[in-house]
Amino acid sequence: MYLIHPMPLPISAHDLALLKRAEPATVGHFRTVGFMDSGIRAHVPDRRIVGTAVTVRMPGTDGGILHHAMGCARPGDVLIIDRCGEIVTAAFGGAMAYAASQAGVAALIVDGCVTDLGELREHGVPVWSRGPSIVTTRLLAQDGEFCGSVSCGGVPVHPGDAILADENGVLVLPRDQICSAAQQAIAFQEQEKQTLARLRAGEKFPDIVGSRAAIENNIFAVAD
Secondary structure, three states: OEEEOOOOOOOOHHHHHHHHOOOHHHHOOOOOOOEOOOOOEEOOOOOOEEEEEEEEEOOOOEOHHHHHHHHHOOOOEEEEEEOOOOOOOEOOOHHHHHHHHHHOOOEEEEEOEEOOHHHHHHHOOOEEEOEEOOOEOEOOOOOEEEOOOEEEOOEEEOOOOEEEEEOOEEEEEOHHHHHHHHHHHHHHHHHHHHHHHHHHOOOOHHHHHOHHHHHHOOOOOOOO
16 A cells, blocks of 8 residues: 655755755764765765655565656655665666656655666766665555655655755755754854865964864873
8 A cells, every 4th residue: 555645845945055055074073863874875976965855665676656756756856765674676777767857856865776877877866875786676556655754874754854965975954954054064164164274374283173282181101
């Protein structure tokens, strides 16, 4: 049986534009939750995406629920696909990626496998997954859920959450935390520019960031 829930409200263009200025790894300097595990990897380098999470629970080898999701997806949505531990069968391949590109989908993120890697790159939709497979799903009309709460990369994802991702990883943020996380990350990035300038001027890294004094105060001298 398929469970179909309503689509979430899209996140505002203003908030997404603000969030896209933040690097996921910068957010990782001050936040420890919401990061998918490192097994979820980008298939396209040098791309940063943001969007509204639209979730799919897709167990086993039945791909029907993803067909439904692709018919509902809006420009700027990020499809988050929970494969419920299935790591043998590819969730989708080139044809689905092309459908996603035509729909304006910002990205597809799969806790499982995909196929047709060359076609995925050709069609231009950024994809994150656990790797490739040559076995594919079928339309069985058995089971799946659309726009319910899912788990992807060890992180709970709710419809309407914000997604920020690049080749370093994927971050899931509740929409009410977008502005605070983005502003903190942007400020950190601006501060880092000053650090790089000071390094170019000849200063040493531990002096710039203040770690030298902390380390020297905790040194245990070892006799020769």
